[in-house]
Amino acid sequence: MAEIDYSEPRIGVFVCHCGTNIAAIVDVKKVVEEVKKLPGVVHAEDYMYMCSGIGQQLIINAIREKKLNGVVVAACTPSLHYETFARAVESAGLDKQRYEIVSIREYCSWVHFHDRRRATEKAVRIIAAAVARIRNNRVYKPIRRRIVKKALVIGGGIAGMTAAIDIANAGIPVILVEKEPTIGGRMIQLSVTFPTLDCAQCTITPKMAEVGKHPNIKLYTLSEVVDVSGHIGNFHVKIRKKPRMVDIEECRLCGWCSNACPVEVINEFTRGLSKRKAIYLPFPQAVPAAYVIDSEHCTRCGMCVKVCPVNAINLDEKEEIIEEDVGAIVVATGFDLYDGRKLPEYGYGIYKNVIDSLQFEQLIVPSGPTKGRIVRLSDGKPAKTVVFIQCAGQRDVNHLPYCSKICCMYTAKQALMYKSKVPDGKAYIFYIDVRTAGKGYEEFYRKVQEIPGITYIRGRVGKVWEDEDGNLIVTGVDTLSGELLKIKADLVVLALGMVPQLDRELAAKLKISVDENGFAQEVHPKLKPVETEAGGVYIAGAVQGPKDISESVAQASAAASKVIQLLSKDYIEKDPLVAEVDESRCDGCGLCVSTCPYGAISLENGVARVNEVACEGCGMCAAACPVGAIDLRNLTEKHFDEMIKAIYGVKSR
Amino acid sequence: MTWEPWLIGFLEKWTAGLAAESAGVNRVRYSPNIVLINIPCPSRLSPVHIVKAFLAGADGVYIGGSMPPANCHYKVGNYKTFKRMYLLKKLMAQFGIEPERLRMDWYVSPMYRALAKNIDEFVETIKKLGPITSRERVDGL
Numbered sequence: 001m002a003e004i005d006y007s008e009p010r011i012g013v014f015v016c017h018c019g020t021n022i023a024a025i026v027d028v029k030k031v032v033e034e035v036k037k038l039p040g041v042v043h044a045e046d047y048m049y050m051c052s053g054i055g056q057q058l059i060i061n062a063i064r065e066k067k068l069n070g071v072v073v074a075a076c077t078p079s080l081h082y083e084t085f086a087r088a089v090e091s092a093g094l095d096k097q098r099y100e101i102v103s104i105r106e107y108c109s110w111v112h113f114h115d116r117r118r119a120t121e122k123a124v125r126i127i128a129a130a131v132a133r134i135r136n137n138r139v140y141k142p143i144r145r146r147i148v149k150k151a152l153v154i155g156g157g158i159a160g161m162t163a164a165i166d167i168a169n170a171g172i173p174v175i176l177v178e179k180e181p182t183i184g185g186r187m188i189q190l191s192v193t194f195p196t197l198d199c200a201q202c203t204i205t206p207k208m209a210e211v212g213k214h215p216n217i218k219l220y221t222l223s224e225v226v227d228v229s230g231h232i233g234n235f236h237v238k239i240r241k242k243p244r245m246v247d248i249e250e251c252r253l254c255g256w257c258s259n260a261c262p263v264e265v266i267n268e269f270t271r272g273l274s275k276r277k278a279i280y281l282p283f284p285q286a287v288p289a290a291y292v293i294d295s296e297h298c299t300r301c302g303m304c305v306k307v308c309p310v311n312a313i314n315l316d317e318k319e320e321i322i323e324e325d326v327g328a329i330v331v332a333t334g335f336d337l338y339d340g341r342k343l344p345e346y347g348y349g350i351y352k353n354v355i356d357s358l359q360f361e362q363l364i365v366p367s368g369p370t371k372g373r374i375v376r377l378s379d380g381k382p383a384k385t386v387v388f389i390q391c392a393g394q395r396d397v398n399h400l401p402y403c404s405k406i407c408c409m410y411t412a413k414q415a416l417m418y419k420s421k422v423p424d425g426k427a428y429i430f431y432i433d434v435r436t437a438g439k440g441y442e443e444f445y446r447k448v449q450e451i452p453g454i455t456y457i458r459g460r461v462g463k464v465w466e467d468e469d470g471n472l473i474v475t476g477v478d479t480l481s482g483e484l485l486k487i488k489a490d491l492v493v494l495a496l497g498m499v500p501q502l503d504r505e506l507a508a509k510l511k512i513s514v515d516e517n518g519f520a521q522e523v524h525p526k527l528k529p530v531e532t533e534a535g536g537v538y539i540a541g542a543v544q545g546p547k548d549i550s551e552s553v554a555q556a557s558a559a560a561s562k563v564i565q566l567l568s569k570d571y572i573e574k575d576p577l578v579a580e581v582d583e584s585r586c587d588g589c590g591l592c593v594s595t596c597p598y599g600a601i602s603l604e605n606g607v608a609r610v611n612e613v614a615c616e617g618c619g620m621c622a623a624a625c626p627v628g629a630i631d632l633r634n635l636t637e638k639h640f641d642e643m644i645k646a647i648y649g650v651k652s653r
Numbered sequence: 654m655t656w657e658p659w660l661i662g663f664l665e666k667w668t669a670g671l672a673a674e675s676a677g678v679n680r681v682r683y684s685p686n687i688v689l690i691n692i693p694c695p696s697r698l699s700p701v702h703i704v705k706a707f708l709a710g711a712d713g714v715y716i717g718g719s720m721p722p723a724n725c726h727y728k729v730g731n732y733k734t735f736k737r738m739y740l741l742k743k744l745m746a747q748f749g750i751e752p753e754r755l756r757m758d759w760y761v762s763p764m765y766r767a768l769a770k771n772i773d774e775f776v777e778t779i780k781k782l783g784p785i786t787s788r789e790r791v792d793g794l
């Protein structure tokens with residue numbers, strides 16, 4: 001391939017119609033005509049779908065035939081197709097630093113559909129700025145960084161465990177961080193799982209055991225990630241590990257400690273349906289298989305220490321900060337249920353017999369707090385009538401605007417399980433729509449719907465209250481018949497929506513963004529569903545959006561495969577767009593040194609020196625330098641000057 | 654033809670830039686009279702860039718940065734930007750440019766509706782202010 005000559009700018013502009021997405025609003029022919037007049041532009045053309053094979057070939061041919069040394073693609077957003085065109089221009093021998101994609105779709109046609117003339121003019125201005133920028137871009141050698149062949153998975157639910165096992169099986173060491181004393185996530189709290197009705201514990205416990213004994217997986221429970229620095233291929237993380245106070249290796253699970261412990265607290269595993277001690281085993285199959293002290297409630301009385309036959313307990317154990325270097329991160333922190341107390345009309349948190357869907361799961365589990373008997377929590381009497389309220393706090397602008405997608409299925413499952421345990425019981429299910437898309441799901445729902453004693457009622461519940469005899473009274477409207485309904489019930493079960501379990505602070509540390517509802521944001525819902533804006537950080541499971549188990553598992557394996565792809569390389573090429581010092585101008589004042597948030601600049605022999613690997617390319621130093629001696633590569637003073645001039649050089653008509 | 658303003662906006666690509674993208678995906682319409690440029694961090698901008706933009710013909714300059722305290726991609730870029738631009742706004746009046754012609758807002762990526770609303774508001778403000786009367790005074794700075 002002929003070497004490209006970068007001396008005089010020869011820029012090609014490629015304007016995409018995106019079908020009609022752009023062309024229906026922006027007059028692309030006019031745009032082409034206008035951009036041809038821009039300084040440095042020697043070629044401009046438009047095409048229906050620039051991202052298609054033919055579209056890319058147009059670019060490649062033009063680079064070769066017109067001897068282009070710069071390319072501007074005006075199309076959709078860089079997050080969608082930057083890489084597509086980067087590969088195309090590089091295949092024609094042009095360095096991608098002399099290519100840019102600017103959005104005239106998200107940034108123009110899709111938001112200015114009301115004004116064709118201005119949208120067209122704006123598109124020209126956007127392209128003019130990009131041309132000015134590319135004209136001044138220099139080609140720098142890429143900076144190579146070593147990749148740390150180790151991965152971090154945050155969250156030990158089914159998604160996190162699956163990702164960890166997949167990565168570990170590829171021979172890559174994994175660190176799995178779980179904030180609870182055991183892995184398992186929400187799935188371990190479930191009874192059976194739709195649509196196959198296999199027991200949740202039987203499916204998940206072998207996975208948990210596999211994680212526990214996998215030679216490539218290092219598990220930190222009671223732990224949270226408190227700091228993340230670095231970048232794709234090379235992150236440095238700090239993990240805070242709360243004291244367990246029980247030695248995992250020594251504990252023999254005899255349970256004497258728990259018997260001796262005088263402190264009783266609410267058991268979060270059963271969602272408050274039972275009590276546990278301050279030293280406890282979360283549940284029999286917990287991994288790691290060891291008791292744990294709840295340091296918040298423990299009174300340090302020392303009773304457990306006295307009875308432990310193997311001296312496994314150490315009440316003086318302190319919190320630890322563990323530091324690890326990893327090359328990639330998977331975030332799988334899962335979900336929580338929406339807070340039912342925000343729905344006072346349903347009486348959650350007011351009446352004992354109004355419970356949430358996870359509590360109902362616990363009532364079904366044979367080893368659960370009621371040994372699998374479905375009873376009124378107020379007095380332990382058998383529950384002969386159960387009302388299920390679907391979409392509780394969901395699809396409601398005052399609560400959660402979205403649909404959590406799995407509740408129709410789990411409510412059908414719960415009604416079925418209820419009938420199998422209480423054959424003469426009655427189940428009423430209030431729904432708005434029943435949504436059961438999924439393999440085998442509709443069939444499952446049909447089956448449940450036909451069971452005598454299970455009644456589906458289309459409508460919303462207005463209010464739930466308790467009468468003098470401790471029965472719940474549910475009032476609502478059947479919107480199909482228009483009838484007002486009043487049902488006397490023993491239990492009311494709320495299908496509360498799924499909310500993400502991802503605090504903003506952790507998201508900010510990981511540099512990933514969240515959507516309007518707080519779920520982790522993928523780069524592209526269709527094409528990059530597990531990638532995040534932060535390179536090297538991937539997402540899996542319910543933290544990205546409401547999901548059932550099969551979807552969580554599929555996404556976890558997808559995230560794992562991305563991690564494996566990344567960590568199978570030895571080096572990663574870093575963007576060379578870092579700060580650069582003009583030594584002849586630098587007077588060594590050191591202002592940049594103190595400005596840099598990464599400590600990437602130092603003074604050597606009286607002039608500033610940039611550590612290219614540490615520099616993140618923000619440009620803070622360039623704006624601070626009083627003599628203009630430090631600049632950001634390819635976003636220099638000259639770039640700004642010319643971009644601004646180009647935007648205002650375009651004539652309005 | 655009657656005068657219409659053309660503004661320039663610099664968006665922090667990790668937050669405000671994504672918000673602008675979401676505005677597109679959600680078809681939230683806003684005034685076209687602003688050209689938005691994504692940059693890694695607004696802390697790259699020095700007051701000189703802003704002044705130069707006014708000189709080159711900008712009727713207003715917009716900066717969309719990341720919401721403090723924790724969302725800055727570069728730890729402290731938002732604070733740095735705020736301090737610099739705050740000082741610049743104090744100076745602007747002295748050379749005859751209304752400080753309202755420079756506006757900063759802070760974002761996290763889901764705030765696309767806010768972005769559209771803020772831009773519309775800003776364009777309206779500039780329309781009310783009218784064109785910059787004398788750019789020579791700026792030049793003399």
Ligand SMILES: Cc1cc2nc3c(=O)[nH]c(=O)nc-3n(C[C@H](O)[C@H](O)[C@H](O)COP(=O)(O)OP(=O)(O)OC[C@H]3O[C@@H](n4cnc5c(N)ncnc54)[C@H](O)[C@@H]3O)c2cc1C
Nearest residue numbers: 155157158159179185186193194333334335541542548549
């Ligand atoms: C009532 C109910 C019934 C259901 N029934 C079914 C069913 O029958 N079939 C089906 O397919 N699906 C069912 N589901 C859905 C299923 O529970 C989810 O799809 C699945 O649990 C999602 O797995 P996950 O790993 O993404 O999240 P989770 O299970 O929530 O796991 C996340 C893990 O991350 C940990 N974590 C959170 N934050 C942090 C942090 N900052 N640091 C470290 N660790 C952290 C949590 O402690 C947890 O262990 C049901 C859900 C509900 C609510």
